[in-house]
Structure formats: C-alpha cells, structure tokens
Amino acid sequence: MPAMDYHRQFHRAAIERGIPEDEVSKFTEFLRFAIWTSGRPNGVPVGRSGGLPRLPVGMGWPSSEYGPLPFVASFDCVALPRVDGLALPADGSLLFFLHHEWADDTCSIADEQEFARVVHVPAGTNTATAEEPDHDEEMFCNMTLDFVGREYDLFATVNADLPSWFEDDDEDEGSRSDNQEHLARNLPHIKELRALAGELWPESNGAAVYLGGYSMGTGELSTDYMYTTPETRMAEDILEAREKAGELLISPDGRDLRLEEEALRVMREWVPLAQFVPDDVYLGRFMIRHDDLAAGRFDKALSFTAFTE
Template sequence: MLDHWNTDRVHRFRIEAASRELPTEEVEEWLKTVKPAVFWTYEGDGPVAARLGGDALLPEEAPTPTAPLAATIDCSLLPSGTGLPLPADGHLLFFAKPNISFGGSKDGIVRYIPAGTRTTARSADSWYGAYPSHDLRMAWSGSSTPNPDTYALAKWGDDLDEEEDDRVTQLAAEITHAWTSVGGHWPMWTFALGGNTTVLNYDPLESVREDEPEDAEDWVLLATWRCAEEVKELDQGVMSWLIRRKDLATLRFDRAHIRVDM
C-alpha cells in the first residue's frame, strides 16, 4: 500500500503512463504491487540507524552465531513506512554466510534483542571472517517497485508463446520505465527493510513460497543486503531474509528463511 508521501509521485506516474498510451488497467494493477520500504546507504543524510558487519552484540546466554553478522538495525529509529509489523524498539540482527548454498531455514539468521538487554560483543563461530563494519544512514522511506520479469511472470504465467511472452514482458518494462522517469527511482542503496525483492538469477520470495507452500502468500520480504565489492565471495551478490507475516508479528524470527544469490 502506498502512503501519502508517495501521492504526488503516483499522480505524475499516471499522467506519464497515459502520455505513453500504456493500458490504464495494467498501470493500476502494477501500482498495487508497489510496496513500502526503508533504505540505507553508506552516505545517506538520515540518522545512523543501522550498521553492517562487525561483531554481534548478544546476551551472554545467547548461542554463539554460526554465521557472520551481516547487519544490525535499531528499531527505535525506524519510520512507520516499512509496511511490516516490526518491533518499536530494540535491535534486529541479521546473519548470513557469503555462499549461495547458504539458504533455507537456518538457526539464528535473524535475532531480535529487546531494548535494555545487557549484551557483549560476540564473534561468529565460522571460518568466514567478519564482514567489514560500516555505519549506514537512512536514505529514505518510500516505494519499492517490482522486478519487471518477476511481475510479468506472476501476472501472466509462464505458459505463453514466445511472442506473447515478449509482449507482456516489454509492457511491464515500459510501465516500470514510466515510473522511474517521474522520479520513482532512487539512488543506489545498500540495505533495505520491506519492499519488493531484488532479483538476480531468481526471485527469492517465489523460491521460498515454492519450498514452503503452506500459507505461501503470507511470506514477505523482511530485509535485503545488496553486497558491495568487499564481500568478494559473492561478487556484488544479494542476500534476502524472508518470513511469514504472522511469524513476524509474534517475533518468531527463528522461522525466518534466507536466500543468497550472485
């Protein structure tokens, strides 16, 4: 759902789409798939509400991580525009190994540390070294658009003939281009909460829904890390953490899944 912050952009997008003679019905259907998200970069102008890498701050009784710490998010500094039922305070910690075989449900890949918890710095019990530590500043909260190929596949399926497949994929790309041309596209970001998936070789959300068909439509994208060049094992890869919305609402982060792609 788009909030009031995006109202003017949506209005300009509709005008632009009409000027390109894009089908109104298809434009409106596409808009329904735009999701709210929060984005961070190394050089944003917002508060330092997140940190990449380093050691994890964990309670003494917590089990030692078996994967390096990817990111720490300060929930108290999150805006309301994530579209997810996230905790109001405390910290969310995301863990992952820089390996495309590191996927599925893994112990401790997302941990929630309530506010006021006494913690100490802990290194992961993993032969992978810690990720370089960087402060992340909030860049913006706003809209996240779907990948054109993923959108076309979800809407029209994969049983089209080659000509029809090319037509609908091109239509999705043209709608996306109309959006970006009116300012709907933002600068490169590093880490995000919520939003649509970042697709390289496959869509991580569709992947987890295929593997976990029960309550398939309840799965949502929790976080995405677009790994920079310092994560050399992945060569500009993407890590995606996914969770069922009902599990997120009850803080059952032990049920989260992860997908790593490059």
Template sequence: MTAWRQRLTALAQEHLPAEAVGAWLGLVRPGVHLVPEGDGAPVGQLGGDPALPAGVEWPTWGERGPLTFVASVDCGALPRELETLPEAGTLLFFSFDGRYDEEDDEPAYGEDLDGHRVIFVPAGTPVAERAAPVEHLAYPRRDLHARVVGSAPDVGRVLLDSTTTPEGAPLVKAVRPGLLGELAWAETEQTARHQVGGYATAIQDAPETEVAVMALGGGYRDPALAGEGARWVLLAQFDSDDEADMMWGDVGTIYWVIRSDDLAAGRFDAARFTMQCT
C-alpha cells in the first residue's frame, strides 16, 4: 500500500463510521503537489520562458493578444502513481491575463476557450526556450518539485453525491456534516496549492462540476449533470503565488479540467478552464 493511501486509510478508519470507510476509500485517488523544494530534479516550472517546438506559434486570443505562459509539467518526471498522465512529454499551460496592457487588464476567466490553452509537446520533439512576444508578459521563473498526496472528493461533487455505503445509504448522509470536507483537506498544505491530477482544491463549487455545467449549458438542475459531472477530472491547478508574482482574481486559483476519455486519448486541447477566488 502506498504511503498516501495508508494515510487516508488511517484517517477513514479513525473518523468515519465503519460502513462508510470502504465507500469513501473507493473514491480517493493520487494527486501530485508541485512544490518549490523537494528531492531530485524539478518536474516543471511556474513562469519563465516555455520550451516550444519551432513550428508551434505562441498562443494568442484573437485581437486581444498573446496569452501568458503560466507553467509547464514534464510528465516523464512525475511519480508514476499518477497513471492518468502520459509517461513522457511536456504539458504547457497558457492563459490570458492582460497584465501587459493597462487598458485591457481583465483576465479571461469565463468560458472562452481561446483565452486559455494547453499545449502538449511529445517526448523527443526538438524545442527551444522562447521569450514572450510582448514585454512584461512573463512571470518570474520558479522551479517545481513533485510530492505525491492522497486526494479525496469534497462535498458538492456529483461523484460523491451518487456514492452509497454497502447498506445503500448515500455516503454524504452516513457521516456528520463537514467531516468529508475535513478529510478531503487533510493532505493539503497551507501554502500555494499547485497540483496535477487528483481532485481539484475547490474554493467555491467543485471545479469539475462547474465546468460540466458549462459544457452542458443547462444549469445545476440539469438531469444530465450527474453523469456529465462524473466524467470531468482535474488536469492541473495553479494557485496565487507571491513568489511567482501570480495573483488570480482575489487570491484565487485557476484550473484546467478535462473529460476522462479525452485525458486517456491525449486530447489536451479539449481541457476547459475556470477560476475561483474568495
């Protein structure tokens, strides 16, 4: 048993009713926190200059201009507990934040897919670091290391809402209010939360569910939401980070989520973006 699962198993056995332990543990999954210090070589970076293939243009959002490079993650350097990502290749995350134009300083935090981009560079592709096409567009570079954590769903996720105990009771009804949220946060550091895989660290509604609502267009009462919401998983999240000079809204977090089948097929351009703040 892996260390993260051992920790969550101990938490479940200590705090959950016996009939709820197995149901909850069946939902947990590994995630990787991206932290500034750690053992071994970095697995990615915040800010700085991205390494792009010669034939790939810097992503832009129509007439509004170039997107900002947020982060890169080397999938081949990640711990293999995170089986959902490719075994090799690099993910590059770009988002429009308007920070170089004082007259257009509203980030694109809505549904426009052109305002946020994920580029996957297969392993072995010749690349070179490329400076941003606009002055003052780049964030300071900050190297990131990997730390595997256990990740569990908080309340408000359709996957959790549809899970039952062996006795047939809804899991959310089988435990005291607030407890599942406390357990979901047990592995979360009280520092900047950058992460790939696992469950998103929600500030408001679950980002996976929020994006499913966007995709359906029918609101939170759409009868199709239970099925659609369970299909979306976290690809990556990047928190506000003073050291990297990143501030998303009012000390918020930006998220890319993706349907499980698109993730398995490597269709990273199908990832959707959302942002949350306090």
C-alpha cells in the first residue's frame, strides 16, 4: 500500500487554523500514527487473528523449553498501510507468538524472550498451515482461553497517537514544574492541536492488535507525567547501570526529570511493533529498534508483557 504523508497533512491543516508554525512543529514532533487492526470490517483487510498460522514448510512451531507458544496474529505486509516511523517489510507476512502468562512470570526482560517470537516470512516462501502442536491440555491459568484462539479477519485503519502526558486538561497552571519544555506540555494551543488530530483521524473503539504509535502503559505512574511503559523500564535499567558503573550521579530531586529525559531518548530509538490484550488483565507488547525494524532483524524484537491488576 502506498505511503501517505500524514504529518504533512496535519501540519497544513493546523497552519490553516491559524496556529503558529513553531507550536505546530513542536507538537508534530510528538505526533505518531498507528495502525489499528480489529475484526470490524471498516478498514482494509490486512491479516488474521487466532487460528493456525501458515509457517514455512519445514519450520517447527515456535516453542519454549516448556512447550509451544500460542499464536496471536499474522499480517500481510503488502496490505498494511504505510505510516512514518514504522518501517514494516514491504512484502511477506509477520507472525506473532506469545505465552503471556509464562512471559509475565519471568524476573527479567532477557528471560521473558523465551516465551515470545516474531517471525517474518518473506514473499515467495513455500508455506503450509501448521498443525496444532502437542501441548498441555491446560495451557493458561485462565480456563476460558484455548491454545488455538478464535480465528477472524483483521481490518486496518490509521489513527493519530499522542503520548499520555498530552492528555491532562485539568492541571493548574500554577502547579506546573520546570520540566514542561522537554515534554511539550506548555504549548498554548495544545487543546486545539489535539482536537484537530482527533478530527482528522477519528478514534475507533479499540483494536485487537495495534502496530506502531506509543506504548500502552499499565496505569502506574513512573514519574508525575509518565506512566510505566517498556520505554520507562528500559530507561530505568540504563540509568541504574550507569550509576552502578560510576558514570552518573543523580540527585533524588532530579531523578524524575532524568528518567523522563532518558525515556524520551529511548522512545526515539524504539517503536512498538505490536500491542494487544491477550487476556482481560494482561498487555502483550513487542518493541523493536527503528534500525532493526528497517533491516528486518525481527529476532531483535523484545517482548514486554504486563499484568495490569
């Protein structure tokens, strides 16, 4: 599917509304576009959720040492919309596997990867529908879940996405701290800019799988403004490692600001490849660096499963 310059479309519409150029440019730095896919046939057909995947002939079902990994969804890369900042493959298919309960039970990001896989099947590969592998009868603590999920088509729409700290309408101007500038929360026309994004790309009622955009948070605040996300977790690990190595000294009063700044740096380096809700209380999230995505290094994608209750 041909690419569309959504940022230019937004920029032109905002300028036509009389919003100053500097504000529009600053806001647009944080504006992302995500591909929302769901079973509602109100977009472009792009893939399938559940069922049995088509794997390359001779390839075994992706598994951990504890058993096969449940299949989440597959996407036809040719059919997916093109959005800036999400360099998906031009062809072939993307398949996602995750055992969210096993992944969430691990103690580290590294250990979690045992229970998650992203598979890119290049165009022209000889594939066949995989047979359901042998597995324990009860694969999940949630007894309502089956190993092979309900199969249905996925349809895609493009939605504008903004970070969570753009959404606070009720904050008292006098309560604002000094760390507003780098989060772009002090734009005089921020409400108008947000409203314009929603007008141009009306938000639908959720999705089965989200590609791109911003990471889902768990509802827990990491700082006064940022919710806990894969990016804040990575930023915390980076800062902790640098402190232990003696490369960095952070005062207690400056910790939140330093974490926000590091998380913003991580956000520029990484992108959510796929996000979904495998269970009512879990979030499944695959993150990947922009350069790894562009190079097709899907083995470098990282899973960040979260329990939200």
